[in-house]
Amino acid sequence: MTNLSEDRRMLVDSARAFAERHLSPDLTRKQQLPAGYDPTLWSGLAELGVPAMLVPEDMGGLGLTLSDLAAMLTELGKPLLPLPVVPVAFATLALVHGADKDLRERLLPAIAAGEALPAVAWQEQLAGLPGTTVATTAQENGDRWQLTGTKSMVLPAADWTGLIVLASDGGEQGLFWVEGDAAGIATEPLAGPDDSLSATVTFEMAEAIRLPGGRDVFDTALAGATLLASAELLGLIHGAMDLTLDYLGTRKQFGTAIGAFQALQHRAVDMHLARVLTGCSLETALEEAECATTSADRLRAASRAKARASASALQVTKEAIQMHGGIGFTDEHVIGRYLKRALVLQAWLGNAAEQRRRYAAMSRPRSTETTA
Amino acid sequence: MTYPRTQGSTTDWTRMDDAAFRAAVREFFARHYPENLRYASARLRLDEVRDWYATLSEHGWIAPSWPQEYGGMGLDPGKHVIFVEEQEAHGVARVPDHGIIMVGPLLIQEGTDEQRARYLPRILSGEEIWCQGYSEPGAGSDLANVRTAAVRDGDDYIVNGQKTWSTLAQDGTHMFMLVRTDQDAKKQEGISFLLVDMTTPGITVRPMKTLAGHEEFCEVFFDDVRVPAANIVGEVNRGWSIAKALLTFERLFLGSPKLAQSALSRLGTLAVLTGQNDDPVFRERFAGLEMDVADLNALYRHFSGIVKAGGKLGPDISLQKIYGTETFSRIADAIVEIAGTGAMIGGRAPLGDDGFDVLAAFYNARPATIYGGTNEIQRNIVATAVLDLPRR
Numbered sequence: 001m002t003n004l005s006e007d008r009r010m011l012v013d014s015a016r017a018f019a020e021r022h023l024s025p026d027l028t029r030k031q032q033l034p035a036g037y038d039p040t041l042w043s044g045l046a047e048l049g050v051p052a053m054l055v056p057e058d059m060g061g062l063g064l065t066l067s068d069l070a071a072m073l074t075e076l077g078k079p080l081l082p083l084p085v086v087p088v089a090f091a092t093l094a095l096v097h098g099a100d101k102d103l104r105e106r107l108l109p110a111i112a113a114g115e116a117l118p119a120v121a122w123q124e125q126l127a128g129l130p131g132t133t134v135a136t137t138a139q140e141n142g143d144r145w146q147l148t149g150t151k152s153m154v155l156p157a158a159d160w161t162g163l164i165v166l167a168s169d170g171g172e173q174g175l176f177w178v179e180g181d182a183a184g185i186a187t188e189p190l191a192g193p194d195d196s197l198s199a200t201v202t203f204e205m206a207e208a209i210r211l212p213g214g215r216d217v218f219d220t221a222l223a224g225a226t227l228l229a230s231a232e233l234l235g236l237i238h239g240a241m242d243l244t245l246d247y248l249g250t251r252k253q254f255g256t257a258i259g260a261f262q263a264l265q266h267r268a269v270d271m272h273l274a275r276v277l278t279g280c281s282l283e284t285a286l287e288e289a290e291c292a293t294t295s296a297d298r299l300r301a302a303s304r305a306k307a308r309a310s311a312s313a314l315q316v317t318k319e320a321i322q323m324h325g326g327i328g329f330t331d332e333h334v335i336g337r338y339l340k341r342a343l344v345l346q347a348w349l350g351n352a353a354e355q356r357r358r359y360a361a362m363s364r365p366r367s368t369e370t371t372a
Numbered sequence: 373m374t375y376p377r378t379q380g381s382t383t384d385w386t387r388m389d390d391a392a393f394r395a396a397v398r399e400f401f402a403r404h405y406p407e408n409l410r411y412a413s414a415r416l417r418l419d420e421v422r423d424w425y426a427t428l429s430e431h432g433w434i435a436p437s438w439p440q441e442y443g444g445m446g447l448d449p450g451k452h453v454i455f456v457e458e459q460e461a462h463g464v465a466r467v468p469d470h471g472i473i474m475v476g477p478l479l480i481q482e483g484t485d486e487q488r489a490r491y492l493p494r495i496l497s498g499e500e501i502w503c504q505g506y507s508e509p510g511a512g513s514d515l516a517n518v519r520t521a522a523v524r525d526g527d528d529y530i531v532n533g534q535k536t537w538s539t540l541a542q543d544g545t546h547m548f549m550l551v552r553t554d555q556d557a558k559k560q561e562g563i564s565f566l567l568v569d570m571t572t573p574g575i576t577v578r579p580m581k582t583l584a585g586h587e588e589f590c591e592v593f594f595d596d597v598r599v600p601a602a603n604i605v606g607e608v609n610r611g612w613s614i615a616k617a618l619l620t621f622e623r624l625f626l627g628s629p630k631l632a633q634s635a636l637s638r639l640g641t642l643a644v645l646t647g648q649n650d651d652p653v654f655r656e657r658f659a660g661l662e663m664d665v666a667d668l669n670a671l672y673r674h675f676s677g678i679v680k681a682g683g684k685l686g687p688d689i690s691l692q693k694i695y696g697t698e699t700f701s702r703i704a705d706a707i708v709e710i711a712g713t714g715a716m717i718g719g720r721a722p723l724g725d726d727g728f729d730v731l732a733a734f735y736n737a738r739p740a741t742i743y744g745g746t747n748e749i750q751r752n753i754v755a756t757a758v759l760d761l762p763r764r
């Protein structure tokens with residue numbers, strides 16, 4: 001066994017230990033105002049080094065890979081994870097690839113320590129993936145910029161150190177950094193079905209600095225975040241599946257454990273197949289993205305993994321409710337938390353249909369035979 | 373014991389690194405495989421592939437997984453997977469390979485010296501072609517229910533009964549079959565492996581036409597067929613456990629992405645030929661299938677990785693068979709759907725330079741979810757042996 005996979009195993013073990021000690025599906029029941037997460041729990045995760053993983057070593061981070069963080073997220077996702085690990089990683093990737101030296105030196109060590117909380121604000125409409133146009137505008141004002149527009153589904157929902165905003169300068173799209181306490185920012189929290197929070201953020205001539213990286217950096221960061229969200233979904237799938245297998249083995253009707261019925265067995269196998277495929281899809285997509293040389297190739301790999309993970313998570317959690325029967329539809333049983341969390345995670349950064357559309361836009365069936 | 377081979381007998385493939393081996397295999401197929409037989413849409417008959425069989429045989433390439441001492445290439449499982457991958461990538465058709473894939477390994481592991489000396493060289497040379505006698509009218513998915521009886525009579529067994537779904541048995545000179553040698557034992561016990569010369573009096577072979585119109589498999593009837601007792605392989609009444617072991621490896625190859633991959637490229641071709649290539653609804657559907665095939669490849673890489681690392685495949689290999697064949701079937705459905713009334717044409721529809729057989733993949737998809745254990749049986753296996761769900 002290589003050192004790399006030995007290191008990976010240690011990371012996974014530490015994540016599992018944290019998950020067993022500190023996380024449970026019931027934790028997601030309490031709405032955490034104002035930012036949507038429990039700061040104490042976040043500090044605990046920071047001690048584990050999670051926000052430091054993608055931060056380079058010379059910036060106080062661990063300098064690890066997407067695949068490493070994905071492996072940890074899969075463990076953390078099993079009992080459900082009410083913490084903004086992926087949103088912060090999304091912003092971290094944008095800063096690592098697209099920020100100037102000053103901003104990197106100011107923010108990255110603080111992110112690694114779990115003290116800074118950056119967010120990416122890119123989405124403007126409720127449906128769809130980032131398109132070719134952006135409505136939020138950036139106007140140059142001396143050596144600064146002023147942003148005007150509205151962004152939706154911003155995660156985490158408040159308490160930001162600052163926001164990385166995708167905006168148009170009239171010609172091209174760029175990334176801008178807005179301090180969290182800047183004037184001209186108004187926010188409105190939105191509650192998710194899983195009691196998570198996101199925010200709608202309105203900028204009115206909010207002061208910003210422009211990052212050297214533009215749309216290309218954003219796409220690379222988006223691809224990374226999409227892969228990590230898929231890894232969290234994979235964990236969720238494991239969690240829901242394991243609870244359901246337990247139930248199939250213990251719940252008795254007609255004098256036998258219901259898991260002995262072939263109709264349920266075959267559907268359980270299809271759930272298991274969805275889980276195994278999600279794992280294999282993610283593993284190869286991470287490799288593709290890490291080896292890719294363009295942001296388009298990274299997004300294409302990410303779309304495949306997220307399409308699989310989103311569809312599998314809905315399939316598995318819906319089947320889990322069905323197999324639990326009436327008790328599965330009650331609020332008090334934990335299996336419902338998995339369905340609700342799956343709804344949020346499958347949608348965020350694009351659901352299966354949206355990923356499929358993006359993938360389609362990047363490839364085209366070609367005739368393999370010589371035809372006119 | 374000597375085994376005939378004209379070339380290549382001294383090449384030690386195991387010492388070659390994987391990349392060099394892959395290149396050598398690729399080069400071999402490119403140089404020797406007949407261009408007109410690439411990507412055949414149906415299983416080829418013996419007379420179509422006899423020359424290719426001979427070519428493989430002459431170069432010592434006919435039996436990739438057999439040990440070199442028995443005339444094989446002596447490939448480890450990892451290199452064997454590479455061999456098969458290159459074979460599929462080049463569109464190389466299967467030769468009648470039951471002797472190579474099943475009988476050879478069976479005799480090497482379980483056979484007597486006499487059996488090995490008698491049969492192995494003739495498999496390598498192509499002089500004898502083997503067919504399989506497993507399924508019966510009353511023993512399909514429930515294979516352990518075989519009824520064909522072999523009753524001891526002096527130095528012989530007298531065989532009576534019927535086998536079915538014997539692929540290309542009309543081309544076979546010999547059959548390896550499962551027979552019941554103990555009528556009173558429990559189902560799985562009392563089954564033995566028997567080798568039978570197809571020219572023995574009392575054997576009748578009746579080819580059956582498939583839905584696709586090919587005579588791909590046969591019924592074989594046994595009426596007081598006298599077979600030497602020396603033709604039992606392994607211990608009497610212990611044939612079931614041998615047969616089961618042979619089936620596991622088969623599932624990796626039955627679920628290989630090859631079928632789905634080539635159907636997907638056929639779908640792309642048909643879309644271009646029918647002018648639907650730019651239709652956004654089709655494009656999205658195609659992308660979905662393209663991602664399914666990519667994930668199928670990822671699954672295959674997972675399982676073949678276990679084999680390459682020298683590990684043993686577990687019962688979860690059934691997932692590969694399930695997903696490979698069902699993905700293939702969905703793509704075949706898409707071909708029929710976008711062909712519209714093209715599905716009213718049996719054979720080649722007048723599309724493109726060579727015509728386009730709309731129904732070929734659709735027909736091939738039907739047995740794919742049945743053979744090697746139906747996908748329902750595969751799901752039963754995963755449910756109990758992998759997910760540990762209770763049995764009834």
